[in-house]
Amino acid sequence: IETALAEGPLTGRRVLVTSGPTHEPIDPVRYIANRSSGAQGTAIARALAVMGADVVFVTGPADAERPEGVHVVEVQTAAEMLQAVQAVLPVDAAVFAAAVADWRVASASDSKIKKDKGQIPSMEFAENPDILATVSQMTEGRPRLVVGFAAETDDVIANATAKRLRKGCDWIVANDVSPETGIMGGSENAVTLITEDGAESWPRMGKDEVAHQLAVRIAAALG
Numbered sequence: 673i674e675t676a677l678a679e680g681p682l683t684g685r686r687v688l689v690t691s692g693p694t695h696e697p698i699d700p701v702r703y704i705a706n707r708s709s710g711a712q713g714t715a716i717a718r719a720l721a722v723m724g725a726d727v728v729f730v731t732g733p734a735d736a737e738r739p740e741g742v743h744v745v746e747v748q749t750a751a752e753m754l755q756a757v758q759a760v761l762p763v764d765a766a767v768f769a770a771a772v773a774d775w776r777v778a779s780a781s782d783s784k785i786k787k788d789k790g791q792i793p794s795m796e797f798a799e800n801p802d803i804l805a806t807v808s809q810m811t812e813g814r815p816r817l818v819v820g821f822a823a824e825t826d827d828v829i830a831n832a833t834a835k836r837l838r839k840g841c842d843w844i845v846a847n848d849v850s851p852e853t854g855i856m857g858g859s860e861n862a863v864t865l866i867t868e869d870g871a872e873s874w875p876r877m878g879k880d881e882v883a884h885q886l887a888v889r890i891a892a893a894l895g
């Protein structure tokens with residue numbers, strides 16, 4: 673049992689946050705992954721803890737510092753992340769900020785693939801489990817509030833709105849990660865919160881401030 677950082681509007685609430693990339697091994701020295709600093713997920717975990725929540729932070733291998741006052745679970749792959757998430761349930765709310773690899777190498781090699789064999793390797797991929805969709809569609813023990821993310825480069829609001837319905841989550845935090853926005857790897861974010869009531873675009877602000885505003889909304893939703 674973790675001690676929350678402070679008394680606040682989320683005292684007594686248990687909240688799960690996923691964050692960072694996942695690494696899907698090709699062989700013992702190589703992997704495929706998404707770009708993710710883990711900065712936004714880390715900020716969200718910290719903001720929830722500051723408001724009194726009992727936070728479990730399930731993170732892939734990210735550079736970001738691990739937040740204080742939260743229970744940290746480190747994983748590598750999407751399969752491990754799903755397992756860790758299922759072990760953490762039940763929770764009051766779950767925020768899925770991780771950039772999970774959509775595919776893994778179907779049969780990763782136990783030994784290092786050598787290039788002096790003279791052949792360029794070809795790889796078969798298998799689809800990873802969708803952790804957000806799995807939790808959103810639970811018929812028993814579903815968190816009361818499930819929040820997903822949608823990092824998009826085109827038609828951000830349309831894609832994210834469709835994603836919310838497809839996955840079955842309550843909210844989607846959408847953002848435009850086109851390189852020219854400088855959001856990936858930066859300290860700021862410009863998000864649109866998509867709920868059943870529609871799309872609400874927030875001004876560009878620091879990732880810490882986005883996290884705080886989101887935590888305020890989560891507290892209000894949990895009552």
Ligand code: CTP
Binds near residue numbers: 804820
């Ligand atoms: N997500 C997840 N498990 C996966 C893939 C995604 O939990 N295997 C979650 C992410 O953490 C995020 C949300 O689903 O909260 C949306 O991820 P995204 O990659 O934008 O959606 P996809 O459905 O994978 O669609 P695509 O990558 O094709 O845009």
Ligand code: CA
Binds near residue numbers: 773
């Ligand atoms: Ca994806």
